[in-house]
Amino acid sequence: MKYAKIIGTGSYLPERIMTNADWEKIVETSDEWIFSRTGIKERHVAAENQTTSDMIVEASKKAIEDANIDKDDIDLIIVGTITPDNAYPSTANWVQKKLGIKPIPSFDIGAACSGFLYGLTVANSMIKSGVAKTVLVAGAETMTKALNWKDRNTCVLFGDGAGVAILTATENKNEGILSTYWGADGNLGNLLMQPAGGSAMPASKETVEKNLHTVHMSGNEVFKHAVLRMQEAAMKSLELAGFSGEDVDLFIPHQANLRIINATIKRAKIPLEKTFINIENTANISAGTIPIALDQARKQSRIKKGDIVLLAAFGAGFTWGGITIKF
Numbered sequence: 001m002k003y004a005k006i007i008g009t010g011s012y013l014p015e016r017i018m019t020n021a022d023w024e025k026i027v028e029t030s031d032e033w034i035f036s037r038t039g040i041k042e043r044h045v046a047a048e049n050q051t052t053s054d055m056i057v058e059a060s061k062k063a064i065e066d067a068n069i070d071k072d073d074i075d076l077i078i079v080g081t082i083t084p085d086n087a088y089p090s091t092a093n094w095v096q097k098k099l100g101i102k103p104i105p106s107f108d109i110g111a112a113c114s115g116f117l118y119g120l121t122v123a124n125s126m127i128k129s130g131v132a133k134t135v136l137v138a139g140a141e142t143m144t145k146a147l148n149w150k151d152r153n154t155c156v157l158f159g160d161g162a163g164v165a166i167l168t169a170t171e172n173k174n175e176g177i178l179s180t181y182w183g184a185d186g187n188l189g190n191l192l193m194q195p196a197g198g199s200a201m202p203a204s205k206e207t208v209e210k211n212l213h214t215v216h217m218s219g220n221e222v223f224k225h226a227v228l229r230m231q232e233a234a235m236k237s238l239e240l241a242g243f244s245g246e247d248v249d250l251f252i253p254h255q256a257n258l259r260i261i262n263a264t265i266k267r268a269k270i271p272l273e274k275t276f277i278n279i280e281n282t283a284n285i286s287a288g289t290i291p292i293a294l295d296q297a298r299k300q301s302r303i304k305k306g307d308i309v310l311l312a313a314f315g316a317g318f319t320w321g322g323i324t325i326k327f
């Protein structure tokens with residue numbers, strides 16, 4: 001029987017930083033409003049010519065080095081993103097090309113903020129079933145290129161970046177991914193979406209003029225569902241692994257809003273000091289959030305061998321996921 005474990009991580013955040021004060025000059029907002037409502041102080045912004053795959057390539061090089069493998073050991077690439085380089089081919093395919101990896105299966109997952117956890121869940125199944133042995137899973141976004149920079153309800157909330165994890169097969173059932181829990185509810189899809197650019201509303205002069213190729217969100221409604229689903233994802237994943245909140249050494253939640261994180265840890269009984277929080281400096285990077293946080297946590301020595309790490313996310317779709325890992 002095979003199991004999947006993470007053997008390397010890497011992340012990349014673009015050089016340019018935009019603070020709340022910078023947004024004050026563009027829309028009617030304030031550092032006080034943004035920080036008190038969300039916990040965000042600043043976010044990274046991709047360069048004009050920088051694509052989602054460019055950032056994944058930077059994160060991948062670090063993850064491959066960290067995993068101490070040859071890039072040709074990788075036999076599957078999965079990318080979680082809702083801001084792909086193009087509608088097609090997949091961003092995963094551009095990553096394969098740019099890394100110079102042999103022709104292996106590569107595909108994207110469009111599960112928004114849950115994209116990386118969906119990717120880990122698929123990679124786990126592929127490894128367990130023997131279809132793949134070593135998988136590169138990325139979560140990455142250039143959200144700032146998909147925002148309406150005049151809409152204060154959404155523009156201040158997001159940032160850009162990429163994170164990567166390399167998974168490989170192990171015979172040891174006491175390490176690696178112990179449980180996966182995921183779900184989706186398409187009935188609520190319209191509460192957070194990009195309306196134009198697909199078959200429902202192909203690109204036209206009008207869709208561009210009306211800013212319909214950008215994030216549209218009913219923030220307040222999304223918030224209520226986010227709190228409930230994040231709690232569900234975290235607690236169900238722990239339950240499936242035979243644990244409770246007290247057993248968690250580090251919790252890495254999706255970082256959409258500090259208030260959502262606080263409500264989740266209260267319910268799941270996970271102490272704040274065992275929760276990884278970077279929203280202040282990164283904002284919400286959708287699918288990029290958790291793999292970047294995971295890499296930062298490892299680099300800051302917040303994860304030791306044998307630690308139980310819980311990941312939980314919620315995003316557009318709606319989608320959600322929880323994963324429990326033993327490092």
Ligand code: UT7
Nearest residue numbers: 029030033113152153156219220222223226256257314315
């Ligand atoms: O990534 C996964 C999915 N996304 C999420 O989980 C995000 C979930 N939602 C949220 O995090 C919060 O709902 C927001 C941060 C988006 C908004 O916070 P809120 O406390 O729910 O505020 P609200 O939407 O109820 O708006 C309150 C007020 C409104 O003014 P009025 O109508 O009360 O006069 C907004 O117009 O705040 C106003 N507002 C702002 N004011 C200053 C909204 N955005 C801003 C802004 N600066 N940037």
